Amino acid sequence: MRHLLTTADLQFETATALLDTAEALKQALLGREVRKLPTLRGRTVVTLFYESSTRTRASFEIAGKWMSADVVNVSAAASSAAKGESLRDTAITLAAMGADCVVIRHPASGAAHRLAGWVPAHVINAGDGTHQHPTQALLDAATLRDRLGTLNGRTVTIVGDVLHSRVARSNIQLLITLGARIHLVAPPTLLPWGIANWSGQNSGAHNREQSWPVTVGHDLDAALPGTDALMVLRVQAERMHGGFFPSAREYSISYGLTEARLRRLPEHAVVLHPGPMLRGMEIAASVADSPRAAITDQVRNGVHVRMAVLYHLLAAQEEQQ
Amino acid sequence: MSSPFGTGAAGSPRQHELLSAADVARIVARIAHQIIERTAPQPVVLLGIPTRGVPLVHRLADRIREFGGTLAGVGTLDVTLYRDDLRRRPTRPLQPTELPAGGLDDALVVLVDDVLYSGRTVAAALDAVREYGRPRAVQLAVLVDRGHRELPIRADYVGKNVPTSPEEEVGVLLVETDGTDAVVIRRGPR
Numbered sequence: 001m002r003h004l005l006t007t008a009d010l011q012f013e014t015a016t017a018l019l020d021t022a023e024a025l026k027q028a029l030l031g032r033e034v035r036k037l038p039t040l041r042g043r044t045v046v047t048l049f050y051e052s053s054t055r056t057r058a059s060f061e062i063a064g065k066w067m068s069a070d071v072v073n074v075s076a077a078a079s080s081a082a083k084g085e086s087l088r089d090t091a092i093t094l095a096a097m098g099a100d101c102v103v104i105r106h107p108a109s110g111a112a113h114r115l116a117g118w119v120p121a122h123v124i125n126a127g128d129g130t131h132q133h134p135t136q137a138l139l140d141a142a143t144l145r146d147r148l149g150t151l152n153g154r155t156v157t158i159v160g161d162v163l164h165s166r167v168a169r170s171n172i173q174l175l176i177t178l179g180a181r182i183h184l185v186a187p188p189t190l191l192p193w194g195i196a197n198w199s200g201q202n203s204g205a206h207n208r209e210q211s212w213p214v215t216v217g218h219d220l221d222a223a224l225p226g227t228d229a230l231m232v233l234r235v236q237a238e239r240m241h242g243g244f245f246p247s248a249r250e251y252s253i254s255y256g257l258t259e260a261r262l263r264r265l266p267e268h269a270v271v272l273h274p275g276p277m278l279r280g281m282e283i284a285a286s287v288a289d290s291p292r293a294a295i296t297d298q299v300r301n302g303v304h305v306r307m308a309v310l311y312h313l314l315a316a317q318e319e320q321q
Numbered sequence: 322m323s324s325p326f327g328t329g330a331a332g333s334p335r336q337h338e339l340l341s342a343a344d345v346a347r348i349v350a351r352i353a354h355q356i357i358e359r360t361a362p363q364p365v366v367l368l369g370i371p372t373r374g375v376p377l378v379h380r381l382a383d384r385i386r387e388f389g390g391t392l393a394g395v396g397t398l399d400v401t402l403y404r405d406d407l408r409r410r411p412t413r414p415l416q417p418t419e420l421p422a423g424g425l426d427d428a429l430v431v432l433v434d435d436v437l438y439s440g441r442t443v444a445a446a447l448d449a450v451r452e453y454g455r456p457r458a459v460q461l462a463v464l465v466d467r468g469h470r471e472l473p474i475r476a477d478y479v480g481k482n483v484p485t486s487p488e489e490e491v492g493v494l495l496v497e498t499d500g501t502d503a504v505v506i507r508r509g510p511r
Contacts, residue, residue: 024415034452039402316412
């Protein structure tokens with residue numbers, strides 16, 4: 001593996017190997033006073049963030065540091081990008097300083113893919129527009145494996161702003177690869193146009209990017225009893241330029257995860273949220289804090305999953321191109 | 322778990338058996354006696370190095386208990402993250418590390434592996450051990466010592482010394498991982 005740009009690139013074997021490595025790293029660090037492994041000594045990881053982030057950036061930094069890599073953080077707001085430098089020039093500059101790996105978050109879909117063609121470094125996509133956020137999907141899969149044992153045959157319901165969600169896109173592709181069934185629930189305005197025509201048709205027959213073998217509904221209550229894991233998405237106001245629903249209150253009544261809805265989920269079902277949460281909007285505060293919610297587990301697994309990705313990209317012999 | 326030599330049958334012209342199943346059993350019993358002699362009455366912590374050090378460590382632990390020795394714990398120690406040759410090979414999968422509940426501080430630790438060759442695995446294991454605690458002493462037990470050390474490392478307990486050439490491969494087969502017990506040697510080139 002040279003880059004991690006999209007979960008569509010991950011075959012079952014690769015995805016499973018990454019998750020197994022994350023689990024082994026978690027075990028290796030369990031109960032240790034000094035959480036430091038020498039594995040990536042002398043390797044330099046640059047995080048290049050053109051969008052705000054708390055958990056993803058911090059998580060990559062911690063993952064790199066626990067494996068003894070040197071981690072440099074660049075945020076666009078405080079960099080030469082604010083003076084008008086292009087992404088390409090910034091990336092080439094960082095690569096010239098010896099970055100072995102660039103972790104990029106950018107508001108434009110496809111930014112990570114472009115970057116991978118410009119620099120010799122390994123590129124990890126930490127979120128590009130509404131396209132992909134592969135490490136988020138991997139940490140969600142790791143959390144679901146912990147809680148449900150396996151993803152094979154499990155039904156994962158994704159509710160909320162699917163239209164703008166790179167988390168949803170990444171998860172759909174990864175979780176289906178791992179054997180899960182995906183059900184999307186959202187108001188029609190927050191689903192990609194024409195998705196009802198794609199879903200269920202041509203599943204696996206041609207390009208998975210274009211046809212999602214998912215089922216789609218608009219009624220959250222109807223979906224709850226058959227759900228093994230409920231993934232609640234944030235309503236991304238920063239990407240909404242127009243009226244997608246009448247009011248926050250109305251969205252919350254129809255699609256918010258309330259305590260009453262939590263009770264209608266099966267006993268074993270687990271609740272995920274990629275964060276940051278809007279409590280009272282898409283998820284009630286009491287639900288977010290309940291033991292049924294695996295939200296802090298997701299964050300904890302995020303560090304191990306990112307360590308695993310860095311290990312697979314940086315620790316082995318360079319693949320011959 | 323696949324055999325270290327793929328599916329090739331034992332006894333093919335380029336491969337011959339060095340130790341039989343009975344030899345392996347006798348050697349494990351002998352090393353168990355030696356560990357008791359050298360360490361009693363101090364209890365020891367046995368740590369197997371994956372992959373084939375793990376079944377070996379459990380067999381050794383069973384024999385030591387059977388012969389009246391005392392164990393402070395049995396565990397496994399994956400050294401992959403501490404290797405100095407990671408960047409010379411494709412990605413190595415990680416194996417589980419399970420340390421005894423008592424930890425390694427002030428313990429008498431015996432590392433257990435199948436083959437001692439360059440010594441680099443053991444060097445990585447010593448680095449890994451240091452991360453988990455400060456043992457009173459660390460010793461090394463191996464089923465086969467095939468020579469060609471690249472580091473100043475020697476084993477305290479050796480099942481069998483086997484003079485080899487670097488072109489040869491030594492394969493330890495164990496029931497738990499390979500379905501049969503044997504040590505075989507195969508002549509190169511690969």
